[in-house]
Amino acid sequence: MPTEVRPASPDQAELLRRLLAAGLLIESGVPGVYGHGEPFERVRDGLDRLLTREARSRGAIKLRFPPVLPKRHLESTGYLGNFPHLAGSIFSFDGSESEAAEQAERAADHADWSEFQSQTEVTLMPAACYPVYPAVAQRGRLPEGGLFVDAGAAWVFRHEPSMDPARRQIFHQHELVRIGEPDVVLEWRTEWAQRGVELLRGFGLDANLDKANDPFFGRRGRLLAANQRAADLKLELLVPIAGPEPTACASFNHHMDHFGSTFGIELADGSVAHTACLGFGHERIVLALLATHGLDPDAWPQEIRSRLLEDE
Amino acid sequence: MPTEVRPASPDQAELLRRLLAAGLLIESGVPGVYGHGEPFERVRDGLDRLLTREARSRGAIKLRFPPVLPKRHLESTGYLGNFPHLAGSIFSFDGSESEAAEQAERAADHADWSEFQSQTEVTLMPAACYPVYPAVAQRGRLPEGGLFVDAGAAWVFRHEPSMDPARRQIFHQHELVRIGEPDVVLEWRTEWAQRGVELLRGFGLDANLDKANDPFFGRRGRLLAANQRAADLKLELLVPIAGPEPTACASFNHHMDHFGSTFGIELADGSVAHTACLGFGHERIVLALLATHGLDPDAWPQEIRSRLLEDE
Numbered sequence: 001m002p003t004e005v006r007p008a009s010p011d012q013a014e015l016l017r018r019l020l021a022a023g024l025l026i027e028s029g030v031p032g033v034y035g036h037g038e039p040f041e042r043v044r045d046g047l048d049r050l051l052t053r054e055a056r057s058r059g060a061i062k063l064r065f066p067p068v069l070p071k072r073h074l075e076s077t078g079y080l081g082n083f084p085h086l087a088g089s090i091f092s093f094d095g096s097e098s099e100a101a102e103q104a105e106r107a108a109d110h111a112d113w114s115e116f117q118s119q120t121e122v123t124l125m126p127a128a129c130y131p132v133y134p135a136v137a138q139r140g141r142l143p144e145g146g147l148f149v150d151a152g153a154a155w156v157f158r159h160e161p162s163m164d165p166a167r168r169q170i171f172h173q174h175e176l177v178r179i180g181e182p183d184v185v186l187e188w189r190t191e192w193a194q195r196g197v198e199l200l201r202g203f204g205l206d207a208n209l210d211k212a213n214d215p216f217f218g219r220r221g222r223l224l225a226a227n228q229r230a231a232d233l234k235l236e237l238l239v240p241i242a243g244p245e246p247t248a249c250a251s252f253n254h255h256m257d258h259f260g261s262t263f264g265i266e267l268a269d270g271s272v273a274h275t276a277c278l279g280f281g282h283e284r285i286v287l288a289l290l291a292t293h294g295l296d297p298d299a300w301p302q303e304i305r306s307r308l309l310e311d312e
Numbered sequence: 313m314p315t316e317v318r319p320a321s322p323d324q325a326e327l328l329r330r331l332l333a334a335g336l337l338i339e340s341g342v343p344g345v346y347g348h349g350e351p352f353e354r355v356r357d358g359l360d361r362l363l364t365r366e367a368r369s370r371g372a373i374k375l376r377f378p379p380v381l382p383k384r385h386l387e388s389t390g391y392l393g394n395f396p397h398l399a400g401s402i403f404s405f406d407g408s409e410s411e412a413a414e415q416a417e418r419a420a421d422h423a424d425w426s427e428f429q430s431q432t433e434v435t436l437m438p439a440a441c442y443p444v445y446p447a448v449a450q451r452g453r454l455p456e457g458g459l460f461v462d463a464g465a466a467w468v469f470r471h472e473p474s475m476d477p478a479r480r481q482i483f484h485q486h487e488l489v490r491i492g493e494p495d496v497v498l499e500w501r502t503e504w505a506q507r508g509v510e511l512l513r514g515f516g517l518d519a520n521l522d523k524a525n526d527p528f529f530g531r532r533g534r535l536l537a538a539n540q541r542a543a544d545l546k547l548e549l550l551v552p553i554a555g556p557e558p559t560a561c562a563s564f565n566h567h568m569d570h571f572g573s574t575f576g577i578e579l580a581d582g583s584v585a586h587t588a589c590l591g592f593g594h595e596r597i598v599l600a601l602l603a604t605h606g607l608d609p610d611a612w613p614q615e616i617r618s619r620l621l622e623d624e
Contacts, residue, residue, distance in 0.1 A: 003406050003432070026375065026447045029382045030433050035447055036376040063338065064348040066482040067379045067467050068436075070341045072422060080425070081416035084405040089429050090436065091403050092471040093396040094315050097530040104393035110384060112431075113392070117401050119426035120315070120471060121342050122481070124380075124402065135338045135347055155379050155467065159404040159432060169434070170378040218409040 005031050008163035011243030015291060016165040022295045031161040032169035043286045043297055044172070046308035048153050051174050051280060054195070060150035060176060065131040067155035067170075068122040073134055076262055079126055082216050082224065088124035088157045091117035124157035128175035129277040133259040136179055141266045142273060146180020148188075153282050165287060166247045172282035179265060182274045186254060189235075189276040193252040196237050196278065200249065204304050205239045205288050212236035212251065239288045249284045253277050317343050320475035323555030327603060328477040334607045343473040344481035355598045355609055356484070358620035360465050363486050363592060366507070372462035372488060377443040379467035379482075380434040385446055388574055391438055394528050394536065400436035400469045403429035436469035440487035441589040445571040448491055453578045454585060458492020460500070465594050477599060478559045484594035491577060494586045498566060501547075501588040505564040508549050508590065512561065516616050517551045517600050524548035524563065551600045561596045565589050 008016060019025040026035030036044070056062070068090065074080065080087060093103060093116055103116040125131070128151050136147060153172040161169060178188040193209055200207035212234045213225035228234055233254045238246035253276060259265065260273035267273050289308075293300040297309065320328060331337040338347030348356070368374070380402065386392065392399060405415060405428055415428040437443070440463050448459060465484040473481060490500040505521055512519035524546045525537035540546055545566045550558035565588060571577065572585035579585050601620075605612040609621065 003404070026377075027450065028443065029384060029446075033378060033380060033382065033434060035378075035443055038374045041374060041376050062350045062353060064353050065338075066345060066347075068345060068469070068482050070345065072341060075419040075422055078416070078420070080405075080419040081412075084407075084412040084415060084428075086404075088402045088404050088432065089426075090400045090469075091426075091429070091431075092315070092400050093392075095396075097532075100393075100396040100529060103396055104390070107387040107392040108390070110387055114401075114403075114431040116396075117403070117431070119403070119424075119429070120400065121473075122345060131340065131347055134340075138339065157380070157402075161433075170380050217412060220409075 003159065003161055006160070006162035006164065006167065008165075009243050009245075012164040012166070015242040015287070016163065018295060019165055019290070024290065024295060025165065030169070031163055032167060034165075034168070039297055040286060043289060043308060044282050047280075047282055047285055048174065050308065052150060052152070054199070055148070055150040055176050058148065060148045062150050062152065063132060063135060064152050065125070065128070065154055067125045067157070069125050069130055071119075071121050071123050073130060074123045074126065077130065077259070082214070082221070083126065085217050086158045086160060086215070087126055088159055090120045090122045090124065092120050094118055125154060126156060126158070128152075128154035128156055128173040128279060129177045132175070132177045133263040133265060133275065137263040137265045141268055141270065142179065144268045146178065146184055146267070146273065149177040149179070151175040151177060164242070166241050166284050168283055171284075174280040174282055175277055177275065177277045179260070179273050179275045181267060185274040185276045189252050189254055189278070192278050193235050193237075196250050196252065196280070200237060200239060200285070202307060203285075203289060204301065205292055207237050207239045207249070208246070209235055210238055212248065239284075241284065241288050241291050247284055247288070248281070249288055250278060250280045253279075315471065315473055318472070318474035318476065318479065320477075321555050321557075324476040324478070327554040327599075328475065330607060331477060331602070336602065336607060337477065342481070343475055344479060346477075346480070351609055352598060355601060355620060356594050359592075359594055359597055360486065362620065364462060364464070366511070367460070367462040367488050370460065372460045374462050374464065375444060375447060376464050377437070377440070377466055379437045379469070381437050381442055383431075383433050383435050385442060386435045386438065389442065389571070394526070394533070395438065397529050398470045398472060398527070399438055400471055402432045402434050402436065404432050406430055437466060438468060438470070440464075440466035440468055440485040440591060441489045444487070444489045445575040445577060445587065449575040449577045453580055453582065454491065456580045458490065458496055458579070458585065461489040461491070463487040463489060476554070478553050478596050480595055483596075486592040486594055487589055489587065489589045491572070491585050491587045493579060497586040497588045501564050501566055501590070504590050505547050505549075508562050508564065508592070512549060512551060512597070514619060515597075515601060516613065517604055519549050519551045519561070520558070521547055522550055524560065551596075553596065553600050553603050559596055559600070560593070561600060562590060562592045565591075
């Protein structure tokens with residue numbers, strides 16, 4: 001039974017139509033899965049360079065990770081308890097020649113071949129910061145003051161098919177992660193939330209910071225969401241894209257000692273590290289720019305062009 | 313039953329040990345799935361820029377695609393008949409609250425939770441050129457002379473766990489694709505195979521072109537491989553990485569009308585387009601450079617540095 005596809009609002013449907021017609025997005029046949037045309041990538045590249053430079057100038061080290069995560073890490077984080085509806089797991093074939101032939105025959109008919117697939121040791125990446133924690137834990141005790149990691153614009157997967165062009169199943173999440181003493185981490189999040197507002201307003205976007213919660217699953221999830229809000233653990237940067245309802249284009253998350261204790265990340269004095277992360281959604285920011293300034297980046301205001309496209 | 317992990321040769325095991333110790337690669341716990349440290353990415357970025365520039369200066373248009381492919385496209389290409397052992401499919405959860413709770417409990421115990429997962433409409437990307445064909449078919453008839461597409465360094469998945477650091481389950485394949493008249497396409501492949509040799513030799517690598525075949529599955533696969541060789545459809549650029557046995561770092565593939573007829577790509581005169589593609593394996597080329605010139609790019613010969621790292 002295929003998962004229900006969320007419909008688009010009339011504004012969202014119109015934006016998607018224009019993006020496809022202009023060749024900025026390329027339809028794949030699956031809602032929320034698109035290719036990118038040249039002008040779209042030109043803006044996204046500019047954003048990527050700018051965020052990378054901002055992070056580097058403030059002491060970030062660069063680590064990069066693929067779009068798959070060891071299943072064991074996903075299991076350890078509790079992601080499947082909180083977001084079972086969003087996770088993607090990877091299956092593959094490990095059967096005989098006759099099973100392979102039967103599978104290929106069904107696939108050629110676009111019939112069901114799932115029974116020949118079995119679960120592998122990897123899943124899709126649910127959030128770009130996840131592989132950072134075990135990687136940092138491997139390095140041993142943190143230096144005094146902790147660590148600032150730029151995990152770059154990694155591909156992350158969320159199984160939520162939608163006709164809203166801003167709601168992708170697979171997209172670039174540019175994550176910066178701070179790992180260290182509790183006060184250092186909290187201050188870093190506050191500072192970067194403010195920097196995020198200034199950055200997006202500097203692009204001419206109507207960006208506003210607000211308290212938020214993650215889309216936790218089910219009845220238990222409502223309680224988790226309320227707790228997250230009460231403890232002020234998640235902020236989002238909201239920007240209008242299509243229609244009046246704004247879309248979250250970045251989030252700033254405080255994890256307390258959740259990842260530190262899960263993966264055994266130790267501060268210089270041996271106590272458990274706190275962590276925070278922030279994620280900029282590349283595709284959503286590019287969409288907000290295109291919706292605000294028009295579909296042709298060459299016709300954007302000079303100030304925005306020089307900020308984003310200057311060093312091409 | 314987990315798929316068997318191919319062991320490393322002593323030379324490969326030693327190279328992997330050195331790469332991990334130097335922080336160039338980051339262990340994930342799954343064979344063939346690694347993070348990249350800063351110096352590794354620095355070289356890979358340089359290679360990416362150089363290949364992008366080479367393609368652009370020869371008229372390529374840039375299209376970019378995510379690491380997932382519509383299942384329907386994978387089915388249409390016949391990939392599951394030829395390479396069932398390498399394909400990765402994506403499953404997700406679509407059940408009740410009580411099933412979600414049971415799944416989470418099993419996951420927390422690192423037990424089997426596969427029965428709660430069902431197949432989605434997407435698979436992992438098997439080769440970076442696959443999404444190009446339906447995208448080009450959508451544009452309608454090709455212009456005279458066809459089209460040259462730079463699909464960039466996309467993430468592709470091959471389910472073949474191995475302890476050889478050059479054999480990844482997930483890696484960047486930089487694909488260039490030529491779609492057009494039969495003679496134009498064949499000439500393009502010949503020209504780029506020669507350019508590939510010169511490019512890698514220019515990096516100080518001992519690169520040699522050879523006839524090759526794809527790793528087709530099973531008994532039927534042996535026949536397909538023999539036919540592919542006889543028809544001269546695949547060339548590989550071989551470079552020593554760890555030990556005397558060279559590794560394929562790039563391939564140059566002639567598809568005749570396979571993708572053109574599968575996806576309905578029409579030439580200007582309405583006949584079926586031919587296609588060819590070439591893929592440079594980013595990670596393998598970076599490994600070859602590190603193995604040849606040493607693990608510290610700053611200590612490489614000036615000529616190689618200026619070629620690869622000049623415009624940082």
